[in-house]
Amino acid sequence: MVFNNGRGNLFDHRRSRVQAINPITGELAWEYGSDFFFSSIEGVAQTLPGNNVLITSSLGGRAFEIKSRGRIVWEWAPSYLPMRVERVPYDHCPQLAALPIPVETEVIPEDRRPFVDADLYRFGFGWETEKRKIDNRERWVLRSTEGCRDLRIPVDATLVTEFGLDANRLGRKSVRSRFRLTIDDRERPPETLVDATLDETSDPLWRRQTTSIARYGMRQVTMCIETEVEGDLDDPSEIALWANPQIRSREDRKKRRARTRRITEQERQLREQQLEELGYVN
Helix, strand or coil: CEEECCCCCECECCCCEEEEECCCCCCEEEEECCCCCCCCCCCEEEECCCCCEEEEECCCCEEEEECCCCCEEEEECCCCCCCCCCCCCCCCCHHHHCCCCCCCCCCCCCCCCCCCCHHHCCCCCHHHEEEEEECCEEEEEECCCCEEEEEECCCCCEEEEEEEECHHHHCCCCEEEEEEEEEECCCCCCEEEEEEEEECCCCCCEEEEEEECHHHCCCEEEEEEEEEEEECCCCHHHCEEEECCEEECHHHHHHHHHHHCCCCHHHHHHHHHHHHHCCCCC
16 A cells, blocks of 8 residues: 655646555555545555555545445544644554543544645645745745646635745845736636735835635636746846745634644643653653
8 A cells, every 4th residue: 555645747737645555466456536635745544454545645634444445434643744644553562552542532523624734735835945045034935936736725715925026135226027826616707816016116125915715615727927037137036936825724824823823731630641651761
């Protein structure tokens, strides 16, 4: 069994597969995939007793368990990216066996719509960006100022865009740049979400804009950025930049809050007890 990330659009745009391959014949015996499942890198699949399969969509942001026909029976989306989740029994080792068995409770999601993996609405992947210090902050900017992406928009999403001129490289040079971002779901005319023109006299030179795109929830869209640049530079595009557009779902916003939340005293005591049993704390 392999986790096939699907790099290079092997299964259409941004699709991963979990595949069981017969090692003798090389034939594909079984596979799982869906329109909402994609992790560009990382990920793993584990066959469980009873033949259910535990799948970690690492950059998708969740781990989930499926039955043989692909029905999801358990799903977990933590406040961090899960790398390679492995399920072990409560008595997997003496230290775990010494812990009291927790009370198991059924988890019913508030929203029954499918979970949309984050890599499906991540505009630029890591290798398409670079770190640049702009406006006294380090930001991940796109290497290219033109391009389109086919994305799946999550529920109740907002779009955060940052764009502008790099003052560190602008100096006293003259540059004029128009920044445009459009979205098209093929069911209505394309919509322009960003349309701004900046030059060396603009204040500020770097802009940030937050826009609700909840109306596109669960839809497949094409999002495009374009930049028209004029100036007395050999390469004006080195000055006019886009930060990687950020699409944030309702769940993403909950996770951001959870990462900054202080743990309760009960959580702290339980963590300490677990670390002691595992031998990490004297």
